[in-house]
Amino acid sequence: MANALDPHAAIATTAGGLTDGGLTDGALRTADGRPLVRALARSQSLARRRAFLLVLPLLAFILITFVVPIGQMLQRSFYNDGFSAHMPQLSQWFAGNPRGAEPDEAAWAALAADLQASAEARTIGIVGTRINYDVPGTRSLFTATGRQVRRGIEPPYQAALLEIDEDWGDPALWSAMREASSPLTGNFYLAALDRTRADDGSIQQVEERQQVYVMLFMRTFWLSLVITVITFVLGFPVAHLLATLPMRKSNLLMILVLLPFWTSLLVRTTSWMVLLQQQGVINDILTWLGVIGPDGRLQMIYNQTGTIIAMTHILLPFMILPLYSVMRTINPSYVRAARSLGATSWTAFRRVYFPQTLPGLGAGALLVFILAVGYYITPALVGGSSGQLISNMIAMHMTDTLNWSMAAALAALLLGAVLLLYWVYDRMVGIDNLKLG
Amino acid sequence: MLDDRHGDAFVAFEHVQKSYDGQTLVVKDLNLSIGKGEFLTMLGPSGSGKTTCLMMLAGFETATHGEIRLAGRPINQVPPHKRGIGMVFQNYALFPHMTVGENLSFPLEVRGMSKSDREARVARALDMVQMGRFINRRPAQLSGGQQQRIALARALVFDPELVLMDEPLGALDKQLREHMQFEIKHLHERLGITVVYVTHDQGEALTMSDRVAVFNDGRIQQLAAPADLYERPENSFVAQFIGENNKLPGTIEELSGDKALVRLATGEVIDATPVNVTAKGQQTLVSIRPERVEFKPEMMPPGAHMIGATVVDVIYMGDILRARLKVAGSDDFVMKMRNTIGQTRLEPGQRIKVGWHPADARALDPV
Numbered sequence: 013m014a015n016a017l018d019p020h021a022a023i024a025t026t027a028g029g030l031t032d033g034g035l036t037d038g039a040l041r042t043a044d045g046r047p048l049v050r051a052l053a054r055s056q057s058l059a060r061r062r063a064f065l066l067v068l069p070l071l072a073f074i075l076i077t078f079v080v081p082i083g084q085m086l087q088r089s090f091y092n093d094g095f096s097a098h099m100p101q102l103s104q105w106f107a108g109n110p111r112g113a114e115p116d117e118a119a120w121a122a123l124a125a126d127l128q129a130s131a132e133a134r135t136i137g138i139v140g141t142r143i144n145y146d147v148p149g150t151r152s153l154f155t156a157t158g159r160q161v162r163r164g165i166e167p168p169y170q171a172a173l174l175e176i177d178e179d180w181g182d183p184a185l186w187s188a189m190r191e192a193s194s195p196l197t198g199n200f201y202l203a204a205l206d207r208t209r210a211d212d213g214s215i216q217q218v219e220e221r222q223q224v225y226v227m228l229f230m231r232t233f234w235l236s237l238v239i240t241v242i243t244f245v246l247g248f249p250v251a252h253l254l255a256t257l258p259m260r261k262s263n264l265l266m267i268l269v270l271l272p273f274w275t276s277l278l279v280r281t282t283s284w285m286v287l288l289q290q291q292g293v294i295n296d297i298l299t300w301l302g303v304i305g306p307d308g309r310l311q312m313i314y315n316q317t318g319t320i321i322a323m324t325h326i327l328l329p330f331m332i333l334p335l336y337s338v339m340r341t342i343n344p345s346y347v348r349a350a351r352s353l354g355a356t357s358w359t360a361f362r363r364v365y366f367p368q369t370l371p372g373l374g375a376g377a378l379l380v381f382i383l384a385v386g387y388y389i390t391p392a393l394v395g396g397s398s399g400q401l402i403s404n405m406i407a408m409h410m411t412d413t414l415n416w417s418m419a420a421a422l423a424a425l426l427l428g429a430v431l432l433l434y435w436v437y438d439r440m441v442g443i444d445n446l447k448l449g
Numbered sequence: 450m451l452d453d454r455h456g457d458a459f460v461a462f463e464h465v466q467k468s469y470d471g472q473t474l475v476v477k478d479l480n481l482s483i484g485k486g487e488f489l490t491m492l493g494p495s496g497s498g499k500t501t502c503l504m505m506l507a508g509f510e511t512a513t514h515g516e517i518r519l520a521g522r523p524i525n526q527v528p529p530h531k532r533g534i535g536m537v538f539q540n541y542a543l544f545p546h547m548t549v550g551e552n553l554s555f556p557l558e559v560r561g562m563s564k565s566d567r568e569a570r571v572a573r574a575l576d577m578v579q580m581g582r583f584i585n586r587r588p589a590q591l592s593g594g595q596q597q598r599i600a601l602a603r604a605l606v607f608d609p610e611l612v613l614m615d616e617p618l619g620a621l622d623k624q625l626r627e628h629m630q631f632e633i634k635h636l637h638e639r640l641g642i643t644v645v646y647v648t649h650d651q652g653e654a655l656t657m658s659d660r661v662a663v664f665n666d667g668r669i670q671q672l673a674a675p676a677d678l679y680e681r682p683e684n685s686f687v688a689q690f691i692g693e694n695n696k697l698p699g700t701i702e703e704l705s706g707d708k709a710l711v712r713l714a715t716g717e718v719i720d721a722t723p724v725n726v727t728a729k730g731q732q733t734l735v736s737i738r739p740e741r742v743e744f745k746p747e748m749m750p751p752g753a754h755m756i757g758a759t760v761v762d763v764i765y766m767g768d769i770l771r772a773r774l775k776v777a778g779s780d781d782f783v784m785k786m787r788n789t790i791g792q793t794r795l796e797p798g799q800r801i802k803v804g805w806h807p808a809d810a811r812a813l814d815p816v
Contacts, residue, residue, distance in 0.1 A: 343540060343542065345538045345539075345540055345542040346542050346544060348507075348509055348529070348536075348538070348542065349536065349538055349542035349543075349544075350544070350555070351508075351509075351528075351529040351530050352507055352508075352529055352530070352532075352534060352535070352536040352604075352613075353530075353535075353536075353555055353556035353559065353603065353604075353607070354530050354531075354533070354556050354559045354560055354607065355530055355555070355556075355559045356528075356530055356559075357528075357530075359559055360530075363555070364544055367546045368545065368546060
C-alpha cells in the first residue's frame with residue numbers, strides 16, 4: 013500500500029518521457045513542418061526583446077557608471093605609461109640591453125635627448141612623478157634637470173648630466189627607470205604586498221619600517237572578522253526577539269533597529285565621538301561613578317576600539333535583518349517537537365533552531381564582513397592611527413600622493429580577496445543557501 | 450479501559466483552567482481521565498480549547514489553575530522534555546536540515562542511546578510505517594503522506610506510553626486521510642499505547658476513537674464512545690456538531706419516566722425521550738437523525754405519533770436519497786432513505802406523514 017502512495021514512481025515516469033522527447037535529434041516539427049526549436053524561439057523572441065528593453069536603462073547605467081570607470085581604474089594597477097610614453101629613446105635602450113648592463117654613453121645620450129624633448133613638451137613632471145613612486149624625491153631631479161637641459165646640453169652626456177646632479181648616477185634610479193620603461197608592470201602589486209625589486213631584478217621585502225600594506229590588510233581582515241562576530245553576538249538575540257514578539261512590539265523594536273540605518277553616517281560617527289572621547293559622556297559617567305579615577309580616563313576613540321565600536325553599530329542592521337527574515341519563517345513547532353522528543357531547551361536550540369538560521373547568518377556575516385572590509389569614513393574619523401584600514405590607505409593614494417596605480421593595485425587585491433572569500437563561502441555553505449530577506 | 454476512577458487514570462485533568470490574558474478562560478474547569486491504552490479524541494470547533502488542553506498536557510502551556518497528572522504523578526512543573534510524551538504536530542515539524550534517519554535518531558540521541566541501539570530502533574520504527582527505504586531522504590523530498598508517516602514514526606521511536614496528535618491528518622487529501630486513520634488506529638492497537646488525538650473532523654473522531662470528548666466554549670460537552678455520542682447526544686450542541694440532525698423546537702406536554710410528549714409550535718404533538726428536560730411546560734429542542742425518520746406507517750412502532758410533511762425536494766446521492774421536507778412550519782427537515790430496489794420515489798409537493806421511534810427523538814435543552 014506504500015507503493016500506491018509513492019509519488020516518486022510517477023516522477024520517474026515523467027522524467028523518462030521528457031528525455032525521450034528531447035533526444036530524437038531535434039526532429040520534432042510543428043504542424044506545418046517547421047522545426048519546433050525555431051518556432052519556439054520565434055514565438056518567444058518578442059517577449060525577450062521587450063524584457064531586454066526594460067532592463068536596458070539599468071544596464072547602460074551600470075556600464076557607464078560602474079564597469080567602465082572601475083575597469084579603467086583597475087587597469088592603472090598594471091598599466092602605467094607615464095615614463096614609457098614620454099621617454100621613448102631611453103625606453104628603447106632598456107629594451108635592447110639586458111638587466112644589469114651598465115648604462116653606456118648611448119644610454120646617457122638617449123636620456124639627455126628624452127629629457128630635452130620631454131621638458132620642451134612640458135611632460136617632464138609626469139615622468140618625474142612616475143619615477144617618484146619608486147624612488148622618493150626624484151620628481152624634482154627630473155624637473156630641475158629638465159629646465160637645464162632645455163637650454164642645451166653637450167656630449168659627453170654622462171659627464172654633463174652628472175654635473176647637473178650627481179644623483180643621476182644612482183643605480184636605484186636607473187633600476188626604477190628600467191622598470192618604468194615598459195607600461196605593463198607588476199611592480200604596483202609588489203609594492204602593495206610590501207615587496208620590491210632589487211637592483212638585479214629579484215623580488216625582496218622592503219625595509220621593515222616601510223612595511224605597511226600587508227599589516228594593514230591583515231588588520232582590515234582581522235577587524236572585519238571581529239566586527240562580524242560582535243554583530244552576530246549582539247544581533248542574534250535581537251533578531252530572535254523581533255521574530256518572536258507580537259507584531260506591535262516587534263514593529264516598535266524594528267524601528268529602533270532601523271533608526272541608526274536611516275541616520276546619516278556622519279551624524280552617527282560624530283555622536284560616537286561625543287560619547288567615547290576622553291572628556292566624553294561615558295568617561296564622565298565612569299568617573300562620576302568612581303569606576304575609574306580622573307587620571308584613568310579610558311582612551312576609547314581614535315584607536316582600534318573606536319573603529320570597532322562605531323563600525324559594529326553601523327553594520328548591526330545588516331546582520332539583524334537577514335537573520336530576522338529567516339527566523340520569522342521558522343515555525344515554532346520545530347522547537348516544540350524537539351522538546352517533546354526529549355531535548356533540553358539548549359539542545360533544541362543548538363540542534364534544531366540554530367541550524368535553521370544558518371542561511372540568514374551566512375548572509376548577514378557575508379554582508380557585514382564585505383562591507384567592513386571596504387569601510388572608509390568611520391575608520392578615517394574615529395580610527396586614529398591604529399584604527400586605519402586598507403581603504404584609508406587607498407584613499408590616501410588617491411587624494412594625497414596621487415599614486416593612482418598604487419591605489420588601484422591595493423583595491424584590486426582587496427577585491428580579489430573578497431571574491432576569494434565569496435568563493436570559499438560558496439564552496440562551504442553554498443550561495444543558494446543565502447537568504448538576504 | 451474506560452475506568453474513570455482517578456487513582457487508575459493514566460492521564461488526569463483535575464479542575465484545570467487556562468487563561469491567556471487574565472480576562473477570559475479558554476479552558477473552564479476541565480475534568481478528564483484517560484485510561485491506559487485508550488484512544489481518546491478531543492473534538493470541537495476551533496477556539497473550543499481542545500488544542501490548549503493538548504498543549505498543557507505536552508507541557509508547552511502551563512495550566513492557570515488545577516492539576517494535570519500523568520501515571521499518577523503531577524506534571525504541572527515538569528518541563529516538556531522530561532514528560533516522555535510523543536507528539537505528532539499538525540505540520541509534522543520534521544526537522545528540515547536532517548535526513549529522515551537523523552530525525553528519528555534525534556530523540557534517541559538526546560537520551561544518550563548508543564549508536565547501534567539507535568540504528569536498530571530507527572530501522573524498526575521506519576519498518577513499522579513502511580518507510581524503511583527513505584531513511585536517507587530529506588523531509589522536503591517526501592510527499593505529505595510520507596512526511597506524516599515519518600512524523601508518526603518519530604513520535605513512537607522512543608517508546609513513549611502516551612502519544613499526542615494535533616490534527617495530524619489535516620493537510621492530507623481525503624483518500625490518504627482515510628487510509629492514515631486506519632493505519633494510526635492499527636498502530637495504536639498493536640503497540641498498546643495511549644493516544645490523545647485532537648481534531649475538528651467528526652468523521653475522524655468517530656472512526657478512530659475509543660472515546661470522544663466534544664469540546665465547546667472551554668468545556669467538555671460530552672465524553673462518550675462514538676456510538677453513544679452519535680445516537681445519544683446529551684445536549685443540543687453535541688447533537689448538532691456530530692452528524693446531520695433535525696431539530697424541532699417545542700414545549701414539554703407530558704413527562705413520564707423515559708417518555709415525553711412534545712407540543713411543537715404549530716400545535717402537533719410528537720414522541721421524544723427526555724434527556725435534559727425535567728418539568729412539564731419547559732422549552733425544548735427535539736433532535737432526530739435524518740436516517741431514523743420513517744414515512745411508511747408499517748415501519749413505525751405501535752402507538753407512535755406521526756405528523757404531516759410536504760416534500761420540498763429529493764436529492765439522489767447514490768447510496769441514499771435525501772429528501773428535504775416541510776415539517777412544522779420549517780422546510781429544512783431532512784429524511785434519508787436507503788436506495789433499495791423497492792424504495793418509494795417521493796415527488797416534490799407530495800404530502801406524506803413522518804414519524805420515528807420515541808428513543809430516536811431526544812428532547813434536549815433549547816439553544
